Amino acid sequence: MTSTSTQVRSRRPDRGSGAEARARRGYRGFSSMSTREKVVRYLLLVLVLLITVGPFVWQLSTSFKGAGEDIYTQTPSLIPEDPTLANYVTAAKTVPILGFAWNSLVVAVISVMGNVVGATMAGYALTRLRFRGAKLILGAILASMLMPAEATLVAQYLTIRSMGLTDTLLGVALPGAIGMLNILLMRTAFLAIPKELDEAAIVDGANAWHRFLRIGLPNVKGMIAVVSVFAFIAAWDDFLWPLLVLTTPEKLTLTVGLEYLHGTFSANPRVIAAGTMIAFFPVAIFFGLLQRYFFRGVDAGAVKG
Structure with a gap:
């Protein structure tokens, strides 16, 4: 008995030898990097930061600069010399920003x-339900993602017009109500749930609807937050489609309505920057509310098998 247990223990891998195995394979963590490698990585991170965050910081700084401050100097200053909210007040008085923001909020x-x-139910059906044509539907979803959005604008407009939804907020929101990418994201989240849970629920007499509500949804909360953020940003920042569908000025969304600032204050980029920041703040607030679930993603909601 003793020799048998000794043999079993000898077959088991030593969990504490993971670091030694990685060292033998040449793995090096960040702490073991040379000073030169760290400097190169930090320089690359700073470069990416300047490219991605730099324009936003410049717009934010410009929106607070006064009329007497030169924004075209050879040595630009990110910190306004005399910060003011006059640009935001001017932008709000020029266009009905609150009305446009409400329209964008409804669409979002x-x-x-x-x-x-829709994406949650479609992702669950493609993952957990067996029916004919499932692979064909999945292939059609993947094919639709390869097609540029501009190629379907005419077909979308003709569809919305035939439904009598032109110049309505519902007509603006309907084409983006279910995104193909969001369906694939939810499908990936449901794939991470062990099938044994569904099998045990079937044995207990649970139907597909009960399994979806009691097993599926509680385990994909992280991915639902990701889909919510993507859908909100896409609807809020959309410009071309609302421009085609809406004709009444009072029904314009914020991104389209702020275009009036470019015509009225084309020579005053401070006011235009203020309008851009006004359009950005709701997205930042929405993302801030869901950032904890967003960064967790599937890791926060999926059950680990």
């Missing part, structure tokens, strides 16, 4: 609800 809410409900 419809889009988020449509994607959360």
